[in-house]
Amino acid sequence: EADIYQTPRYLVIGTGKKITLECSQTMGHDKMYWYQQDPGMELHLIHYSYGVNSTEKGDLSSESTVSRIRTEHFPLTLESARPSHTSQYLCASSAKGNTIYFGEGSWLTVV
C-alpha cells in the first residue's frame, strides 16, 4: 500500500473562491504529480515536481498553481475557482525510475 493522502476528498465551493487541495506522502519520494480526470475518465497531467523547489507544468494547461517547499507536501491551489474547474484531481508520487502511486483523489465541484 502506498502512503499518499489527499484532502479534502470532496469539496463544493462557490465561484471566485480560492481553494487549496492538499497532497502528502510519507514515502520520501522525490517525484510528485497532479492529474486531472475529466468526466470521460481520461487522465491529464497538469503539474509535476522532481524535488523540492522544482515544479513544472504538465501536458494539459491549467489555471492552478503548485508549490513544493517540502519533499512530502505538494499542494495545488486555484486562486479563483470557476465551474470549468469542476473535476477530480489525483495526486501521485514515485521514487526515481519506479512505479507511480496515487492518492484517493479530490472531487471538486464549483457552483
Place this chain on the structure above:
Amino acid sequence: GDSVTQMEGPVTLSEEAFLTINCTYTATGYPSLFWYVQYPGEGLQLLLKATKADDKGSNKGFEATYRKETTSFHLEKGSVQVSDSAVYFCALIGGSEKLVFGKGTKLTVNP
C-alpha cells in the same frame, strides 16, 4: 512522443467470463508498462506492471505480458467477478519519466 492506445469500452461481461482488454503503445527505448484500476469513487491503484520485454505481471488473477515485438501489454483474466467492475487504465513510463495513460476501459461484470 510516447502514447498508449487501449480498447475502448464499455465492456460488459457475465460473471466467470474471460476478459481481455487490449493495449498497445508507442515509445522510444524500453518503457515500463502498467495496468491501473479505478473502482467507483476512488483513486487509481496499481494492478500490475512489467519492466522489460517478455516479463509477465500478475495480480488478483489478472495477467499481462510485455510484448516488445507487437508493442502490446494486453490485460487478461480467466474468470471475472462482479467485484472486478471498474475502470482499467494501461500506462507507460518512458524516457520522460512521466506516466502516459490510455483513455481507460470501463468494465461491468453482471452476476
